[in-house]
Amino acid sequence: MLRVGYIGLGLMGKSIARNIMKAGYPLVVYNRSKGSVEELVAEGAEGAMSPADLASKVDVVFTNLPDSPDVFAIVFGENGVASTIREGSIFVDNSTIKPSTAQQIAERLWAEKKVFALDAPVSGGDIGAKNGTLSIMVGGDETALEKVMGILKATGKTITHIGPAGAGQVCKATNQIMVAAQMVAMGEMLVFSKKCGVDPEKVISAVKGGAAQCWTLDVKPQRLFDGNREPGFKASMQSKDLGIVMDTAKEYGVPLPTTAVNAQLFQSMVQTGQGNKDNSAVVGVLESMAGVRIGK
Incomplete structure (x- = not known):
C-alpha cells in the first residue's frame, strides 16, 4: 500500500x-x-x-x-x-x-x-x-x-x-467565482428583505423551493440567523482566492466585472478585521451599508 x-x-x-x-x-x-x-x-x-x-x-x-x-x-x-x-x-x-x-x-x-x-x-x-x-x-x-x-x-x-498541470487550479478559480457570487447574492437578499420589513427566514424558506435554490441557501442562512459567523471557510481565504482569480483573469485578458466587485467586498472584510469570519459573513459589509442586522 x-x-x-x-x-x-x-x-x-x-x-x-x-x-x-x-x-x-x-x-x-x-x-x-x-x-x-x-x-x-x-x-x-x-x-x-x-x-x-x-x-x-x-x-x-x-x-x-x-x-x-x-x-x-x-x-x-x-x-x-x-x-x-x-x-x-x-x-x-x-x-x-x-x-x-x-x-x-x-x-x-x-x-x-x-x-x-x-x-x-x-x-x-x-x-x-x-x-x-x-x-x-x-x-x-x-x-x-x-x-x-x-x-x-x-x-x-x-x-x-x-x-x-494548472487546469485543476483554473477550475478551482471558476468555483470561487461562483461561491463568492452566491455569498454576496445571499447577503443582498437577506439585507433587502430585512430592510423592506419582511422576515428573511420566511424568504429563504420560500425561494429555496424555486429557481434560486443552491448549496449556499441550503447550508448558510440558518448559521447567520443564529448569529454564528465562525468559519467553515474564512473570508480571508475567499479574498485570497479572488485575488488569484483576478490575477489570472488579467493574465489571460478575461473581463470579470461582477467578480471584481465581489473581490472588493471580501477585501473590505479583511481590512476591517473580519477576515477570520466565515465567507458568508460578507453579509456584514452589506448590513453596515444598509443599517440593518440579520439574525441575532
Whole structure:
C-alpha cells in the first residue's frame, strides 16, 4: 500500500489527512504548529521533522497550504520536499494557488526529479473535508492520477480530471467565482428583505423551493440567523482566492466585472478585521451599508 505524507494540517488539511489514515494508508504528517501533528500522531500517524524528512519516507506527498508562495517554498525551499523526494513518487497539492504556480511546480519537479505533480484543489468546506465528500478538481498527468485515485476517493466524492498541470487550479478559480457570487447574492437578499420589513427566514424558506435554490441557501442562512459567523471557510481565504482569480483573469485578458466587485467586498472584510469570519459573513459589509442586522 502506498505510504502517504500530508503537509498542512489546517481547518481542511487535518480532516483530509485523517480520512486518508482512516482508509488504511500509512500516514506521515508535518505542520509548522505542532498541535495538529500531535493529535494525528495520537491516532496512529507518524510525525515528520521537516518537509524533507516527510518526503523521504513516503510514496505520495500531499500539501494543503495558504497560498502560492507557501507551496513553492515547502517544495523547493530549504529542507523542502524536492530535496528528498524519490523518482517515481507523486506530488499532490490540495491548496488553492495560481494556475501558473502549479504549472511551474509540475514542470520543475518533472525536470529535476522525474516526479509527477498534480494540482488537486478541493471544494466543499470544512463539512466536506470532515465527511470525505469534497469535490476534487485535478490537473496533471492522468496516469499519475490513476495511481493515487484510491487515496483521493478516501477524501472526496467527486474527482474530476480537468486537464494538464494548472487546469485543476483554473477550475478551482471558476468555483470561487461562483461561491463568492452566491455569498454576496445571499447577503443582498437577506439585507433587502430585512430592510423592506419582511422576515428573511420566511424568504429563504420560500425561494429555496424555486429557481434560486443552491448549496449556499441550503447550508448558510440558518448559521447567520443564529448569529454564528465562525468559519467553515474564512473570508480571508475567499479574498485570497479572488485575488488569484483576478490575477489570472488579467493574465489571460478575461473581463470579470461582477467578480471584481465581489473581490472588493471580501477585501473590505479583511481590512476591517473580519477576515477570520466565515465567507458568508460578507453579509456584514452589506448590513453596515444598509443599517440593518440579520439574525441575532
